[in-house]
Amino acid sequence: MDVALACIFGAWLALSVIGQFQAPKTDALRRYDVLQLLPIWTFFAPNPGSSDYHVIVRDRCGDGTLTEWRDAMPIPAQTVTSWLWNPKKRQQKVLVDAVSSLAELCAPSSQRGIPPERRGRVLLITSPYLVVLNMVVHCVEHAPGAATSQFALVERSSFGQAANPTVLLLSPFHRLGP
Amino acid sequence: MEPPALDLVEVTRVVIWIHVVSVVVATLEYLRVSADFGERGAFAWSVFRTARGGSRLPPALRRIQAALFRRTGSVVLLAVQVAAVLAAALLPMRTMGQWLALLVSSTCLGLLAFRQRYGEDGADQMNLIVSVALVLTVGPFQSDTALRIGLAFIAAQLVLSYASAGIAKVVSPVWRSGRAVGLVVDTATYGSRQAGAVLRRWPGLGYLLTWAVIVFEVSFVAMVFLPWPWVMVPLAVGATFHASIALVMGLNNFLPAFLSTYPAMLYSSLLVTSQL
Numbered sequence: 001m002d003v004a005l006a007c008i009f010g011a012w013l014a015l016s017v018i019g020q021f022q023a024p025k026t027d028a029l030r031r032y033d034v035l036q037l038l039p040i041w042t043f044f045a046p047n048p049g050s051s052d053y054h055v056i057v058r059d060r061c062g063d064g065t066l067t068e069w070r071d072a073m074p075i076p077a078q079t080v081t082s083w084l085w086n087p088k089k090r091q092q093k094v095l096v097d098a099v100s101s102l103a104e105l106c107a108p109s110s111q112r113g114i115p116p117e118r119r120g121r122v123l124l125i126t127s128p129y130l131v132v133l134n135m136v137v138h139c140v141e142h143a144p145g146a147a148t149s150q151f152a153l154v155e156r157s158s159f160g161q162a163a164n165p166t167v168l169l170l171s172p173f174h175r176l177g178p
Numbered sequence: 179m180e181p182p183a184l185d186l187v188e189v190t191r192v193v194i195w196i197h198v199v200s201v202v203v204a205t206l207e208y209l210r211v212s213a214d215f216g217e218r219g220a221f222a223w224s225v226f227r228t229a230r231g232g233s234r235l236p237p238a239l240r241r242i243q244a245a246l247f248r249r250t251g252s253v254v255l256l257a258v259q260v261a262a263v264l265a266a267a268l269l270p271m272r273t274m275g276q277w278l279a280l281l282v283s284s285t286c287l288g289l290l291a292f293r294q295r296y297g298e299d300g301a302d303q304m305n306l307i308v309s310v311a312l313v314l315t316v317g318p319f320q321s322d323t324a325l326r327i328g329l330a331f332i333a334a335q336l337v338l339s340y341a342s343a344g345i346a347k348v349v350s351p352v353w354r355s356g357r358a359v360g361l362v363v364d365t366a367t368y369g370s371r372q373a374g375a376v377l378r379r380w381p382g383l384g385y386l387l388t389w390a391v392i393v394f395e396v397s398f399v400a401m402v403f404l405p406w407p408w409v410m411v412p413l414a415v416g417a418t419f420h421a422s423i424a425l426v427m428g429l430n431n432f433l434p435a436f437l438s439t440y441p442a443m444l445y446s447s448l449l450v451t452s453q454l
Contacts, residue, residue: 002323005314009331016335020342034230036291037310039303041339046350049368050361075366082428083421087207089428091220092367094297101296127229131296134225138218158364159374 012037053099054154054165057136059146060173072140072151091139094131099153101128102169124172137176148173181406181448186325187271190316192441193332194280197308198267200434201283204305205260207431208290215252221297223247229295247293259286266312277317284309300339301431307335308438326449332442337399339436340416344395353392360384368427394419402447409447413440 019026019038030038057072073095076088105126123129136151153168214220227243235243245251262282269276287306291298315328347353352361360381364374377384394415401412417440420433 002321002327005320005324006327008314009311009327013331013334013338016338020338034292035288035306036298036303037288037306039300039307039335039339041300041342042346043300043343044358044362044368045343045346045353048350048352048358048362050352050358050365052366077366078370078428083424083430083433085203085207086428086430087210090207090211090297091214093299094220096367097296127225127295130225130228134222135220138222139214139220158361159366159371 051155051157053095053168054156055095055132055136055140055151056154057140057142057149057151059143059176060148060150061143061145062147063145067143067146069152072136091135095135098128098131099168102126102132102153106169123169133171133174136171137174142176146176148175150174179407181452184445184448186322186329186445189329189441189445190312190325191271193308193329193438194312194316195267196434196438196441197305197312198263200301200431200438201263201287201305201309202260203434204302204431205256205263209253209256209260212249212253212256215247216249219249221252221294223252223293226293226295230292246289252293255286255289259283259290262286272316272318272320274318277313280309280313280316284313299429299431301429301435304335304339304435304439305431308332308435329442330446330449332439333402333446336436336439336443337402340395340398344392344398347392348396353388356385356388357381359388359391363426368429370426373426391419402443403450405451406448409444409451413444416440 015029015038019029019033020041052075054075055072056069058069059067061067073091075092078086082089102123105123105128132151132153136149140149142149150171150173152170154165155168156165157163216222217224223244227240227247230243246255259282262279265279266276266283269279284306287302287309291302291306294302311328311332315324347358350358352358360374360377363369363377377387394412398412398416402409404411417433417437420436424430424433
């Protein structure tokens, strides 16, 4: 029994070590790891994450008028109790994960085999795009009478850097549900 | 100085208690934002399922998933998880009751990890790893050797986590430049305007902190095999490191999740050094 246990833990540890390397074969391994038992421990590296992602939104009303762009999901500021209790970080992490996945999907290596004219459309039915779209449609307050909404993913550098924000993605207008 | 004689079962009990704190905080945080599990929430299952096979799955499986992962099912799952993990802490060690409680908690953690393709972090991963390792080793039918193997595995995952993070930082030009910590804490997502301003004013401090993180993570694997009492130094530095991350970055779950592995690390380290 103990030998079998040692073999199980040994195999799990070996796969965990292999999983630390970014390679097509480890990506394939990860696809089968639906319970996420193989960790990725490369916290904030090699890219330390030196910018914030913002979702900006504008609405088009039934009469065709457009609202101004606005920050739809402002990043919640840390509070004095965030070190102990910080439930709001989850929604922000969903956004960060979805945007990171979208960035990967937009990379040239991921777009290989897709005709250039179809790339934008293919992106619209990917899981991370739908995650962001769902947040825009349901978690954001829209203008009264808004019929459709458009969003953009914007990357903004650190507080101390004066660089202009970069638009990563501009969506088409999406119909807002009832 | 003679190392303390650590009792195997007592060490495992401390691992379980800290793990319980970690899981309870993480789960209560999820319950606090439980509206997000609804169909109009940020974690809506109808959307998240697109990352898990979506409509390609057989209809029966889709129905089971929907029952488990829509808002009501998710809240029940989270409530069961809190109850089970608390029971694991309160029930006597290595009894069938405690093992079943750990099994239920571990199953809930696994289901949540499956559901939450987006939004989970390294603390959740560590919680799941510790939980499964405990289930496999803390049963009434398991030997002391099994307990030792479980603790060694948890310790090895801790060492791997720091080594992997450290190596990934060493090969990164931004981290080697000494600017990384300053850049991270200067964001709204993982820092604050005040913390960013402090490191902008004293870039030398940011440089020092960045390299301190790299050196700590890369050298942890060697430092944990220092003889007693020096082995306590990397563990104390690690605890301070996670407490600082919680304070400055608001990543509060990493502190208990990683601290739950430290008793396993200490036990395994003393076991190894006593053989040398």
